[in-house]
Amino acid sequence: GSISTDGYTVYRMYDGEDSMVLHIGCWTHCRRLWVDALPSDRRAMDIIDPIGDMFRNEDLFRMMKLSSGQIKEKRLKLTGPILERIHHKVVMMMQDAKIMANELMRKAVNYTLNQWKSLRNILKDGAAEISNNLCEQRMKPVKLLLKNCMNIGSEDAAGNSAFIFSLIESCKLNDIDPQDYLKHLFECILWGKVCDRKALLPCFYKS
Structure with a gap:
């Protein structure tokens, strides 16, 4: 099955190649770090905006009442390119010394890259949510x-x-x-x- 979590270190146990569980990262937790960094650097919007596009896609899937298989297909087609753009921008930010000198931006960049494998796993399971906020509530x-x-x-x-x-x-x-x-x-x-x-x-x- 799948498990959706934040970036707490203990959940990395599910990231091994022999894991029977698909570990899916929470995009709400990722987004929160970029929102925290926004007052200190407006370039955080370069990540916040496409994450918003991903959540709008999820709202659309729910409105269309798609099955998990259909959601997986839609994610690959619509969300996949968004993920690639996010990853490219975050990698570029990591190479910018001025951005990485900002503690909040550095924290957001490092979190996103360190959790990237699990964050990208939403493309593998249409039944899984891209945020675990509901479970935390x-x-x-x-x-x-x-x-x-x-x-x-x-x-x-x-x-x-x-x-x-x-x-x-x-x-x-x-x-x-x-x-x-x-x-x-x-x-x-x-x-x-x-x-x-x-x-x-x-x-x-x-x-």
Whole structure:
């Protein structure tokens, strides 16, 4: 499958040639660095504008209600050339000593180039989003409970809690009533109705 992440170092474990997971970088996180650099150098717009074009393409794909296969084809045709232009401009910026002397611009340039392999992987999977903002927003309930979770009891309990949070937020993303889903899940586990664990995931659940 695929995983969409920001540039946190630990996710580089998915970048190896033997990885079974396609690592897809988040273009919102990349764009944010260029926006931060914009007040100090207007040339950041040379990257911000084409990233905006990519997101407009994604809005168009959603409006057209395209399948993942069709989105992949459209990305190769429409988004691929945009990516090449971005990469060319960022490489040119890296060779400009004046730009690289600007700390914020240097940070944006280095992030984009270091993450380029994963950022470009959006061309390989039409089902994957080019931004993981939606998933990060799903973490808000966990963030709000941090003080309560300080007394959660043990590492095992924390892992179980995180697992349940993940299931419930996945239900919300798939417009599923969490209570109905959990009832179904527990019945399947108790009575052994489903042998394939993957089929028990919220994205495959049908009420």
